[in-house]
Each structure stands twice: as structure tokens, then as C-alpha cells.
Amino acid sequence: MNDNKRLKILIITDFLPYPITSGGKICLYNFVDYLRKYHDFTLFFPSNSNTIEFEKKKVNQMWGDVDLINVDLRSRRNKSFRYFFTRLIRVVKRKIDIINKNLNQDENNALNLDFSLPFAPKEKKYITELKSLFQAKNFDIIQIQLTQNLNLINILPEKSIKIFEQFESQYDVFKGYAKYSNLPVDYSNYITDNSEFLENLYINKFDAVFTLNEKDSNYFKLNLSNPKIFTSPFGVLNKDIIKTPKLIFTPKKIIFSGNEFHPPNYDALMWYLSDIHLPISRRHSIKLYVTGIWSENTKKRFKKIVPGITFEGYVSDYSEFLQDSIVVVPIRLGGGGLRTKILYAMANGAPVVTTSVGAFGIEGKHNEHFCIADSKSDFIAAIDDFIMSPEKKKKIISNAHSLIMDKYNQTHTSEVRQCQYLELVSNHIINKTN
DSSP: OOTTOOOEEEEEOSSOSOSOOSHHHHHHHHHHHHHTTTSEEEEEEEEOOTTHHHHHHHHHHHOTTSEEEEEEOTTOSOOSSOOHHHHHHHHHHHHHHHHHTTOOOOGGGSOOGGGGOOOOOOOHHHHHHHHHHHHHOOOSEEEEESGGGGGGGGGSOTTSEEEEEOSOOHHHHHHHHHHTSOOOHHHHHHHHHHHHHHHHHHHTTSSEEEESSHHHHHHHHHHOSSSEEEEOOOOBOGGGSOSSOOOSOOOOEEEEEOOTTSHHHHHHHHHIIIIIHHHHHHHHOOEEEEESOOOHHHHHHHHHHOTTOEEEEOOSOHHHHTTTEEEEEOOOSOOSSOOHHHHHHHHTTOOEEEOHHHHTTOSOOBTTTBEEOOSHHHHHHHHHHHHHOHHHHHHHHHHHHHHHHHHSBHHHHHHHHHHHHHHHHHHHHHHHHO
């Protein structure tokens, strides 16, 4: 095909990339912001917030050439169909709180089965407006994000190339939850395997899958027969990478970043506060700062565990905020993808302590680009090292920044995605002519 042809690309997502407050938003922003100079993008998304018009205005100011189409669901009457993550956060938070209080669970009530079935039908208004869009406009590529949108594959136009962009597999999140619960192994395996089967059944109907790391790609290559699999990580926005990281400094704060609505973040902060931070704060008099959106009830509950914790909320200049800090990513519940908070810390000279789950998919190594610690004692020791061992901190900061510059920057990752789009369209044209 002609590499200069502007493709019409529809992205079906659940959010606008403004304000940029989550990994999913950074991923979306990373590619659209760079690739809109090559292609014509349309974003289709539901809106349940009264701030949607303000957010759309801000995105239009950034991207006047990107079409934004939202389905207004604020006045909906039928609330029987709830979004997956709304159910998920309620279920997992309840389970985590119970687990951490060492209470006995009633086995018959140990699991809300909605947790493993994120494929509830979309509302009538949503489907009607999406179908109207297909009738009004032809798209070369339709790209779907997020597990809860997989079932839209059944209504996508046949002539468009259909891509699923996987951020995180839901069944892998459940595997992590089951590991730290008292569910019987046979039962948790049954639920997890059922969820995995359904996810793969839907994904196998797509023409292509974009994953964020090689490990996820290899899994799909082994388990799917139809889609073409691409590894396509997103990068740190070019404007958010500092030119030269500070290699010598005394850490002034510990930072945890993440929004409460994502269950792995809730579990991670609970574990860190309950088992790790108090001995660190006693030894080093260093304070903990939490960014992201957290409810007032959760803030009160966590401040009872660590009274000195500071909830910063949304930080407008995150790169500046990361200076002179240690970033902790104690994620235990995982579903693949990439941890944006780790990439951004590496890009801005903040050493990272994380778990094997947190580091999953990032092409870095333990004690070279970050420290991996899966137990309480190892996590505490790693933070101690960053505070007490300047040479180790210096080496890791330098290596981490070089990795971002080489592989995880916006330009590099977007050019990789551009080549993948062109390859898909070229193969599609060849297949139609044969």
C-alpha cells in the first residue's frame, strides 16, 4: 500500500486521555498524539461524568484534528448493567479488607461471580450510537481497548481491520487475588480458567492483537489461532523525560502512584502500609506520598495505619514531583501490560522498588534498572539500600534512564505502532485481491 495514505482509525475506549491520570490514558495519549500526523483518528467512548464537556474542550484544544464522539449515559434509568470495574473494585476491596483483618469467610459467599464475567451487554443507547457511527463513516481500522469491550467484536463492520489492544488480562488479576485469598484452589482455578477461556474466545475473533510486552505476545501466540500478534509497548511522553537525571541526592520522600478504582493499586497500598512502611519511616524519618484519586473513606482508613501519609491527588507536574524520591510499586495482583508508574520513575531519575508482578513486561533487570522484592523483608531491604547506598542508587538511576531513552520513549514506540498499522493494512489489501 501507499505508506503516505492517511488511514481512518476508530478507537473504542472507556475514557478520554484528559486529565492524564492513569496508565491507560497515557497509553492512548502516547499513540494518538504522535500518530495523528499520519492518520485520521476518531475516539468513541461513554460518558458518565458532568465534567465531560470540559474534558472534551481540553482535548479538542490539544487535538483539533481528532474526532471525539461520546455516548452520554449520565441520565440513564436502567442501572442493571454496571461497568466491570465498578463491580470489580467493590468485590476486591471487600475481599482485601477481610483478608488483611484475618477474618473467616463464608465459603459460599467468598466470590461474586460477576468478578470473572466482565462481558455484560452494553446499553441500548451505546450500541445504537455506535452502529450509527458505522453507517455514517467507513474506517480502515477499528481498535478496541479493555476487556469489558471485547464483546463488541460481534457488531463491528466486516470490511474494517479489527484490533484488540490489551492493557491487562482480567483473569490474571483474578489469579493474583486468588493467591492471597482463602478460596479453595480447585474453585479458584475453575473461575480463573472459565474467565481465561471466555477472554480468549472473544480475542480470537479479532484480526490482530496489540500487547504491551513480549511475554503477553508469546502467551497469545501459543493460545490463539486467528489474530496476528504484535508487541507494541507505549512510551513515556517525550515532554516528560528529563534530559539528565540527578544521580547524587538524599531521598526526601517515598511515592506510591495509582488510582483507587484499580484493584491492584488498592491491594498494593494496603500491603505496603500494613507490612512495610512503618519500619522504614522509623529508621529513616521519610514520609510517604500517594498520588491519584482515592476516596475520603479510604484515606481515613489508611491514615489510621500510617498517620503521616499524604494524599496528593492529581499532580500536574509529575516529573518535578518525582525528583529526590524513591518510587514503590508493591503490586501483587497483576494481569500483564506495563506499569506506567515504573516507566515514569525511570524516566525522571527516581529509583524503583517493585515486585515481580509490577516489573512484569518491562525489559529491565533486578539490581540494574530497578529492585525487585516479593517479600516484606526484601522490600524493606531494597528501600534501605536506596537510602544508604549512593553508588547502587546512582547505577540503577543511570541504567534506567538509558533504557527509557532507548526503548520506552514516545517517538520510538509510536513509530513501531505506525509500522504495525501499515503492515496490517498492506496484508489486508493483498488478502482481498487474492
